[in-house]
Amino acid sequence: MNVDLNSRVAIVTGASRGIGASIASLLGRCGAHVVVNYKQNERMAEDLVDDIISSGGSAEACCFDITDETQIAQAVKYIAGRHGRIDILINNAGVSKDSLLLRARVADFENMIDTNLKGSFFCSFHVARYMLKQKSGRIVNISSIVGLGGNAGQSIYATTKAGLIGMTKSLAKELGPKGILVNAVAPGLVETDMIRDVDQEQIIKNIPLRRIGHPEEVAGVVAFLCSDLSSYITGQVVVIDGGLYA
Numbered sequence: 425m426n427v428d429l430n431s432r433v434a435i436v437t438g439a440s441r442g443i444g445a446s447i448a449s450l451l452g453r454c455g456a457h458v459v460v461n462y463k464q465n466e467r468m469a470e471d472l473v474d475d476i477i478s479s480g481g482s483a484e485a486c487c488f489d490i491t492d493e494t495q496i497a498q499a500v501k502y503i504a505g506r507h508g509r510i511d512i513l514i515n516n517a518g519v520s521k522d523s524l525l526l527r528a529r530v531a532d533f534e535n536m537i538d539t540n541l542k543g544s545f546f547c548s549f550h551v552a553r554y555m556l557k558q559k560s561g562r563i564v565n566i567s568s569i570v571g572l573g574g575n576a577g578q579s580i581y582a583t584t585k586a587g588l589i590g591m592t593k594s595l596a597k598e599l600g601p602k603g604i605l606v607n608a609v610a611p612g613l614v615e616t617d618m619i620r621d622v623d624q625e626q627i628i629k630n631i632p633l634r635r636i637g638h639p640e641e642v643a644g645v646v647a648f649l650c651s652d653l654s655s656y657i658t659g660q661v662v663v664i665d666g667g668l669y670a
Contacts, residue, residue: 427454427651428455429451434451434456434514437517437547442639443566444566447516447639448472450644451650452482453476458481463487470485486499486502497550521580522581555602556599561599562650563599564646565607567610570585571584592661607659613668614641
């Protein structure tokens with residue numbers, strides 16, 4: 425059975441590269457019209473849009489900063505007005521800067537909170553207004569296994585990703601009666617720019633599958649959660665880590 429997202433409108437934040445780009449690409453191949461959000465990487469976003477369209481899909485790029493609620497509100501209003509609906513929101517945009525507790529800086533804390541947690545909250549806030557009118561929708565938050573198990577040197581990042589899980593479970597209970605499903609995925613070590621400075625070989629020794637993950641493997645789970653195949657799943661956190669925390 426194929427994942428069918430035809431006629432659905434999906435917003436993917438931070439979609440110009442990495443996991444976000446893979447998610448946007450797959451949703452496009454599944455039939456959704458994909459709004460590729462970006463903040464700075466316009467060329468990468470436009471290239472992704474071109475790739476989706478050349479593969480027979482439908483997409484557009486949309487620039488807005490998820491740390492700015494005013495920009496979020498304006499963008500969501502524009503998208504809903506242009507397409508008449510919003511069916512899917514993928515809260516993917518995120519940043520990470522590792523630091524031991526006693527070396528943490530206020531600026532880094534604020535940036536990660538604003539991007540990873542506050543941004544996802546207000547994107548959900550504004551998109552949910554339209555989903556409530558439709559009495560349907562899917563919200564998928566991209567968390568991390570660090571939000572479940574913690575990690576030395578990542579206390580701030582873990583705080584934001586754990587917060588996303590709490591938000592997921594609360595919104596699932598709040599929005600479920602209105603037909604809106606809210607879930608999260610928690611990737612482990614995935615091949616993106618974020619792991620360039622990570623000692624991959626040491627971690628791989630502890631992964632039962634003995635390799636790091638690929639963005640496409642995260643995208644596959646996200647597409648499933650956006651489809652009718654997951655119509656009785658909400659408030660859940662799907663771990664995608666090759667068995668690291670099994």
